[in-house]
Amino acid sequence: MSDYDYLNARIRGMSTLLLTREFYERVLQASTDAALADALLASPYAEDVQRALAAHGGAVDASAVEAALSANVHAAFAKILALAPPEPRRLIALQVNRWDVANVLALLRGKLSGAGPRELFAAVLPIGELDEIQLGELSAEIDVVNLADALPTWKHAFAFALRRAIRECREQDDIAALESALYRGYFQWALSQLTAEDPRHGPARESLRRQIDLVNVQLALELIRDRERGGARENIEPIPGGKLPWGALAELGASDTLVAAFEMLGGTYFAPGIERGILAYGQAQSLAVMERFLESVVIAHGCRLFRLDVLSAAVPLGFLWRKYSELVNLRLLARGIRYRMPANAIREGMVLV
8 A cells, every 4th residue: 555545535535525616606695704604604614613703702703714714724734744654744744834934924024024923923824834823932033033043943844944044134124035035945945855756746846846936926026016116126036946937037027017027927827817817907906916816826736736646645735725725715705705895806816626
């Protein structure tokens, strides 16, 4: 029996609890906080929602719902890591740690902006190996260097790469440079854990390469936006290891306008995100809106891994992405209802597989 027979059978069983399109449609038709809470209380999220509502004094609000969602996803990821034999666990953890990096970056942004521990903790999404308690302790560190030095406390493998990257970049107050350094350190470490010649590592490597592209594209777009606003930030060297050629990334970063950059991305595998997001971007004039649609391309690819080789890491990796996409959809649904977004706009932003 391979390392994946039992693990993937359990994960396929867990996948039957994922929410359906019909769930989202029922809530969209009602479009109220109460309808969302009632629907979640009748779903696999019920226990987490009950605990979150009790912690929030019984009030049905966005913060209670989002706390329940992240708790449920964290528990699902932790269960998979606990079930997995050593080699599958190592590959699965590479992806889970990617969301840990996003949380560390959120804390660093807050530190640089002078935010307090409460504001810092509100910015994280505790779904990785770093749990709420650990993230809370990191948010209480007095500065960026102390936060970096505290990261290896729990001996997560990725933490040492992050500490090194942060300390090497600690003199810079440019958040884009710090973000690039952080992700560069993480992705170089993650790719070093994989062997190009080993087909069992193929799904993890392909997913990581697309995530590197997404970070490189986001950094380039943010620099273009800064130039449009009269800023003079220097270009940041792309993180190596992605699928997009370096020449294409350099050309993208040299674009005069965001619209020109979007047109260029329309000639890459990010085209579906550009096509879906261009109207929403035009209405909101917010780069964050377009970045969400670009991320949906990477999420959709990750979700499709679930249907690949049933005796490989593709199944657990695909489940991670499907569970993450469910979280993205539910957060969008909760916030869309809160801000009275039209149902069609909420639906268009979802990643449904």
